[in-house]
Amino acid sequence: xxxxxxxPRYESLKYRHMLVEGMKKGYVTQSGLIAHGRGEAFxxxxxxxxxxxxxTAEKAATALMLSSRNPVISVNGNTxxxxxxxxxxxxxxxxxxxxxxxxxxTVKRERLIEKIxxxxxxxxxxxVGRKASKRIPGLHSERAKVxxxxxxxxxxxxxxxEDGDRAEALAKSGKKAVSIDLNPLSRTSQTAYISxxxxxxxxxxxxxxxxxxxxxxxxxxxxxxxxxxxxxxNLEKIVGRIRTGLSE
Amino acid sequence: xxxxxxxPRYESLKYRHMLVEGMKKGYVTQSGLIAHGRGEAFxxxxxxxxxxxxxTAEKAATALMLSSRNPVISVNGNTxxxxxxxxxxxxxxxxxxxxxxxxxxTVKRERLIEKIxxxxxxxxxxxVGRKASKRIPGLHSERAKVxxxxxxxxxxxxxxxEDGDRAEALAKSGKKAVSIDLNPLSRTSQTAYISxxxxxxxxxxxxxxxxxxxxxxxxxxxxxxxxxxxxxxNLEKIVGRIRTGLSE
Numbered sequence: 001x002x003x004x005x006x007x008p009r010y011e012s013l014k015y016r017h018m019l020v021e022g023m024k025k026g027y028v029t030q031s032g033l034i035a036h037g038r039g040e041a042f043x044x045x046x047x048x049x050x051x052x053x054x055x056t057a058e059k060a061a062t063a064l065m066l067s068s069r070n071p072v073i074s075v076n077g078n079t080x081x082x083x084x085x086x087x088x089x090x091x092x093x094x095x096x097x098x099x100x101x102x103x104x105x106t107v108k109r110e111r112l113i114e115k116i117x118x119x120x121x122x123x124x125x126x127x128v129g130r131k132a133s134k135r136i137p138g139l140h141s142e143r144a145k146v147x148x149x150x151x152x153x154x155x156x157x158x159x160x161x162e163d164g165d166r167a168e169a170l171a172k173s174g175k176k177a178v179s180i181d182l183n184p185l186s187r188t189s190q191t192a193y194i195s196x197x198x199x200x201x202x203x204x205x206x207x208x209x210x211x212x213x214x215x216x217x218x219x220x221x222x223x224x225x226x227x228x229x230x231x232x233x234n235l236e237k238i239v240g241r242i243r244t245g246l247s248e
Numbered sequence: 249x250x251x252x253x254x255x256p257r258y259e260s261l262k263y264r265h266m267l268v269e270g271m272k273k274g275y276v277t278q279s280g281l282i283a284h285g286r287g288e289a290f291x292x293x294x295x296x297x298x299x300x301x302x303x304t305a306e307k308a309a310t311a312l313m314l315s316s317r318n319p320v321i322s323v324n325g326n327t328x329x330x331x332x333x334x335x336x337x338x339x340x341x342x343x344x345x346x347x348x349x350x351x352x353x354t355v356k357r358e359r360l361i362e363k364i365x366x367x368x369x370x371x372x373x374x375x376v377g378r379k380a381s382k383r384i385p386g387l388h389s390e391r392a393k394v395x396x397x398x399x400x401x402x403x404x405x406x407x408x409x410e411d412g413d414r415a416e417a418l419a420k421s422g423k424k425a426v427s428i429d430l431n432p433l434s435r436t437s438q439t440a441y442i443s444x445x446x447x448x449x450x451x452x453x454x455x456x457x458x459x460x461x462x463x464x465x466x467x468x469x470x471x472x473x474x475x476x477x478x479x480x481x482n483l484e485k486i487v488g489r490i491r492t493g494l495s496e
Contacts, residue, residue, distance in 0.1 A: 020278045030268045030281055037285020041431065183289065239494050246491045 011048075012040065015082055015201065022081030027112040029104050032078045035161065042182035043199050045242045050206060053238045054198035060229035061158065061178040061194045062210040065094045067222035068156035068176070072126070074101040079160045079200055080113040084120040086204040091122065093211040096158070099127035099150035103163055105142035126150030138169045151175075159192075160200045167191045180204075184238040194231055197238050259296075260288065263330055263449065270329030275360040277352050280326045283409065290430035291447050293490045298454060301486045302446035308477035309406065309426040309442045310458045313342045315470035316404035316424070320374070322349040327408045327448055328361040332368040334452040339370065341459040344406070347375035347398035351411055353390035374398030386417045399423075407440075408448045415439045428452075432486040442479055445486050 019036055022028030050058075065071040073096050075087060091098050100113045107129050114125040132145040134152040143166060146152045157170060160180035164187030170177040171191050179192035180203045189195040196203050214222060267284055270276030298306075313319040321344050323335060339346050348361045355377055362373040380393035382400040391414060394400045405418060408428035412435030418425040419439050427440035428451045437443040444451050462470060 016279070016282055023278060030271060031264070033278055033281040034264055034285035034288065037282035038289040040282065041286040041289030243491045243494045246487050
């Protein structure tokens with residue numbers, strides 16, 4: 001069914017359609033669709049726009065990634081379906097690696113996502129097949145697997161749409177995790193070093209734009225941007241914003 | 249993957265699993281999965297329990313259905329997947345008809361849902377195949393179709409998990425619609441005659457329990473319960489409750 005661009009929910013229906021296509025191709029899961037619905041509800045409560053607190057977090061996150069030794073962007077099925085080109089562009093702008101990192105890991109899904117990323121201009125994709133030979137401590141099952149040259153040795157990891165267990169395990173392993181999650185109260189948002197409460201399709205291009213400015217700065221200035229950012233306070237402000245939105 | 253009953257999200261994972269099974273069988277849609285995720289987010293904000301305002305709405309709704317001439321329960325894919333037995337039990341307790349009513353209507357899906365309802369004890373299921381020969385005015389596509397003996401001639405319709413367009417069309421056609429929708433701000437909740445902001449898996453059994461008491465009362469008493477209920481005020485209280493929940 002084709003939806004008119006004038007439909008009030010055109011944007012939202014477009015992204016749903018992209019996920020459903022990804023599911024038909026075999027790399028988006030049913031859990032991915034349900035998770036997307038949860039995100040939609042919080043996006044709706046936030047007014048479906050990048051709120052100022054999200055932009056501040058995106059700036060701090062970009063400064064963190066730019067000042068890291070080995071920054072990695074983790075990509076799952078939903079992210080690959082929603083904004084593969086934006087991911088590749090951000091990775092190039094901040095000089096980060098891209099690693100496929102799945103909750104329900106199968107070689108078929110890994111290869112499909114790798115293919116999409118390569119098609120969208122990625123030079124190399126980490127974490128596919130046997131390359132994911134290390135395990136993050138504290139996690140069971142296939143979702144513990146990471147690439148020794150990617151997330152395993154990363155100091156900063158951008159995890160859009162991550163699950164709570166893995167966000168916690170990443171934090172415990174000493175890495176600085178940047179989450180993109182529309183629920184400010186989720187375990188992922190509460191655990192991350194920097195929590196971006198924004199839709200991934202807005203957050204990633206925003207970070208690229210910010211990076212084009214920030215990469216002119218030296219490392220010390222970048223680190224001071226990160227240090228000035230108070231994640232807990234920022235999250236509290238976001239919850240307050242949802243609360244206020246509900247009063248109107 | 250089998251989940252331990254001790255898992256903090258056991259209940260929520262169980263219902264997700266039921267939907268995924270329904271999808272594999274062909275009667276739950278991808279949109280149904282996304283809609284479920286949206287519901288999960290609001291259920292989370294409500295504390296995943298029946299709040300007092302929801303119970304009050306369930307009581308008024310049960311009184312309405314019991315005092316109606318031709319009450320009908322509308323069933324879609326998600327409802328059939330999540331609580332078919334509870335639907336049949338409620339229909340029997342309040343002497344209501346059950347009608348299959350789908351957004352993405354195909355005879356295959358209708359028949360599958362009919363089969364599930366019959367297997368769970370329903371005597372008759374309305375709205376399947378050619379029986380859905382009437383159209384609700386103001387709606388396009390297949391989702392306008394209703395059964396002349398069911399929703400078409402109903403005075404009160406219980407619509408769990410309904411979409412906004414159809415909820416509006418039902419209201420305009422002069423029927424009293426009772427919605428079950430976890431988002432108190434949705435067009436469905438805002439349009440319904442009585443809006444139950446609760447999870448369908450809790451709301452339906454609650455209504456059956458309430459009906460066992462209320463059906464002892466006469467029609468006049470039932471109508472006064474309905475009249476004393478203020479839907480707009482009740483919805484406002486619910487939004488306030490979410491707001492307060494976010495402060496804690």
